[in-house]
Amino acid sequence: MTTYQITTELGANKKDKIEADQLGFGQVFTDHMFVMDYEEGKGWHNAKITAYQPLELSPAAMVFHYGQAVFEGLKAYATASGEVNLFRPDRNFKRLNASNDRLCIPKIDEAFALEALKELVRLDRDWIPTAPGTSLYIRPFIIATEPYLGVNPSKQYKFMIIMSPVGSYYKEGINPVKILVEQQYVRAVVGGTGEAKTAGNYASSLKGSELASQQGYSQTLWLDGKENKYVEEVGSMNIFFKIAGKVVTPALNGSILSGITRDSMINVLKSKNIPIEERAIEFAEIVEAAKNGTLEEAFGTGTAAVISPVGEFKWLEEVLTINDGQIGEVTQMLYDTLTSIQYGTMEDPFGWTIKL
Structure with missing residues (x-):
């Protein structure tokens, strides 16, 4: 040093x-x-x-x-x-x-x-x-x-x-939020600045967030900038889905921010022996899972909100309701575990906290 x-x-x-x-x-x-x-x-x-x-x-x-x-x-x-x-x-x-x-x-x-x-x-x-x-x-x-x-x-x-x-980042707190899937604009592309935490990324996301807010939604879910079909991230969060007992999240591909809360959640899931997979996810897969009843939970993660359960997605003209708009069991467990480590009410088995 x-x-x-x-x-x-x-x-x-x-x-x-x-x-x-x-x-x-x-x-x-x-x-x-x-x-x-x-x-x-x-x-x-x-x-x-x-x-x-x-x-x-x-x-x-x-x-x-x-x-x-x-x-x-x-x-x-x-x-x-x-x-x-x-x-x-x-x-x-x-x-x-x-x-x-x-x-x-x-x-x-x-x-x-x-x-x-x-x-x-x-x-x-x-x-x-x-x-x-x-x-x-x-x-x-x-x-x-x-x-x-x-x-x-x-x-x-x-x-x-x-x-x-x-206080809380979202007015909903830990209650489920509603997310609009963006169809017109893109946030980032592979080879651009999407994986950097730079001001321009957030400036380019504001239009989508404004349009979402006008329709009563808290945030925008961005799809990939090339084919407009693969899930990337929410405006201020990484995104996770629980489908048929397995948690999946988009793989870091160069246009997605490497979230520290995201990484923490993945480590907690592994420690609880809950299947977790990082891969490309077409939003069409999420729609299908919602229709056949296997989409059990969805949640966003980030420093500001910690974890934010998603109760509804709107995609085109379809509204997908998740877990009857209630917080899911895994989402609640992750929130409780991470916040308990952060506030020191449980032991930190990962060595993540620095005490002052």
């Missing part, structure tokens, strides 16, 4: 905390943030924790014009014993570097980034909510800051970490 020194500049004023029952998602931010600069020829430098504040950037900063922006999402959890748990943060910084590579952004020192994150969480520890189902959402991100309008990788960047106390 490269040796860096973090300068800490405490904010002069403490912001008022929000009551747990008023917490939404990503609307309130803690007192401090982490910032680090990059300059070609100098590398990453000037690491500091400072008061949460607006950025001052040139209108020509390259992030505004060519979209060099990557980010991550993870959480800190308050445990009943008074400790704080981080859940697999090393995987987040490893994935951030994979996104960096795809977007021609200089890689960060993953071990140092984790230490910076820990220091920031310790400093703003009193922002971690303790009510059931709440947590501190953590957003590391990197943006291109060089003021230049040529189409090249930037020579200057900022790496930042901000944090936000949050």
Whole structure:
């Protein structure tokens, strides 16, 4: 690990905390943030924790014009014993570097980034909510800051970490959501940026989400960008189906995000001896399973929502109801297991949590 020194500049004023029952998602931010600069020829430098504040950037900063922006999402959890748990943060910084590579952004020192994150969480520890189902959402991100309008990788960047106390991502909470299967637009293609966690992927998904919302659906299920028939992922989640006792999820093919919660769920399923298969899945197979009664459960997974059961898909003019719109047994087990590990109410047999 490269040796860096973090300068800490405490904010002069403490912001008022929000009551747990008023917490939404990503609307309130803690007192401090982490910032680090990059300059070609100098590398990453000037690491500091400072008061949460607006950025001052040139209108020509390259992030505004060519979209060099990557980010991550993870959480800190308050445990009943008074400790704080981080859940697999090393995987987040490893994935951030994979996104960096795809977007021609200089890689960060993953071990140092984790230490910076820990220091920031310790400093703003009193922002971690303790009510059931709440947590501190953590957003590391990197943006291109060089003021230049040529189409090249930037020579200057900022790496930042901000944090936000949050409640449930979906208003439905752990209750099943309704998903619209997108037919007109595509999110990503193999060889594109679909497997990177970059801002542009989410920008291109907004239209589908808007159309889904207009029809009363919470999210969009994206199909592949080439043949428009293979299941890829939901707007903010990876997707799983339980068909005739076996759980299946789309294989990582280069256009699907390698979800850390996805990987965690697969490991839990294997530990419970529940059959799990990663493969290409035609949505026509899901339709057939719904019609013949073998589609038993469906659920999405992601850091923000943890797990979100799906009670209904709409595909073309067909509405497919799953498990009578109720949460399934396996979905409930996965939610209970993962959240119990995250909040420290059960032993962590996988070694995923880091205690602060």
